[in-house]
Amino acid sequence: MAAEQYGIKELDESSNVELTDDKLESGSKGQLIKLAGQLRDRRNELNQMASERASKRDDLNAKTREKVDEAQEHREQRDSLNEQVQEHKKSRNELNAEANELFDKVEEMKSDLELDDGKDLEELEEEIKQLEFRQQTEVLSTEDERELIEKIEKKREEYQNRKEKVEDSGELEELIEEAEEVRSEASKHHQKVTELADEAQEHHNQMIEAYREADDIRDRADEMHELFVEAQEAADRHHEDFVRVQKRLRELDKEEEKERKDSRAEEREAAKQEAEEIYQAFQDGETLDTEDLMKLQRAGLL
Incomplete structure (x- = not known):
């Protein structure tokens, strides 16, 4: 993957320092010291690069958590709103059911009162007056007068029944008003259902978007982790x-030290042998010079 797209430096393989077994085993001390310095410097450079990549990865992971938290907040708000939607739905449905019952009673009462059928009170009253005037002014046979009286009585009875129904219609008006009020209250709950459902949907959409952004950032964090590795x-x-x-x-230092020790031991052995030969010569009567005497002294023979 390209590191440049994340605004960081690419890892240049050509800048890496290669150590072969041949270099390690056959290289001189000076060459190895130089190689150690190159390895140390490149290691430090790579550690710095890894640290920068780890920092960017951690920043991306932090942003991922922020987006997940944001999505969770939208989820909680959506769920809370949906609970309110259900509460208002329940109230709306209960009120609609109550309103339906009331309107059924209204229809039933209208049917019982028969207010939509027949003549109004003024018409009936006028008809009764006309019939009574006829009875008072016309000369009728006994049979015709009897029929007219019966007709007047029926009209009076119809008038009285109609009057009672009209008087009872006040209760009907109250019932209609109550039913309409209940229906209006149900409509208010329905409006809240619509508003809250729209708001819940908006939070749902924002939750989905936040989760999508979190997934995108997490993918980038994973890629940055691979670059860190x-x-x-x-x-x-x-x-x-x-x-x-x-x-x-x-190891080379130890080998050099051993070589120095071995060399000094060989020198001491040679000096001792030389001193013993000088001492033997002295015992044989030869004359010793100052250097010979010093050699004998260093060897502990004097």
Whole structure:
């Protein structure tokens, strides 16, 4: 993956320092010291690169958590609103059911009162007056007068029944008003259902978007982690090679020290042997010069 798209430096493989077994085993002390310095510097550079990538990865992971928290807040608000939607739906349905019952009673009462059928009171009253006037002014046979009286009585009875129904219609008006009020209250709850459902949907959409953004950022964080691992593994490899060179240098130091000790031991042995030969010559009567005497002294023979 390209590191540049994340605004960070690419890992240049050509800048890596290679350590072969041949370099390690056959290289001179000076060459190994130089190589150790190169490995150390490249390791430090790679560790810095890994640190920068880890920091960017951590920033992306933090942003991912922020988006997830944001999505969770929208989820909670959506769920709360949906609960309110259900409450208002329940109230709306209960009120609609109550209103339906009331309107059924209204229809039933209208049917019982028969207010939509027949003549109004003024018409009936006028008809009764006309019939009574006829009875009073016309000369009728006994049979015709009897029929007219019966007709007047029926009209009066119809008038009285109609009058009672009209008087009872006040209760009907109250019932209609109550039913309309209940229906109006149900409509208010329905309006709240619509408003809250729209608001809940908006939070749902924002939740989905926040989760989508969180997934995108998480993918970038995962890619940045891979870039971090790339740099860290390269840094670790250079550190391991640096340690190997340091170990080899210590081995070379020990070998040099051993060679120096062996050389000094050989020199002492040679000096001792020479001193013993000088001492033997002295015992044989030869004359010793100052240098010979010093050699005998250094050998502990004087």
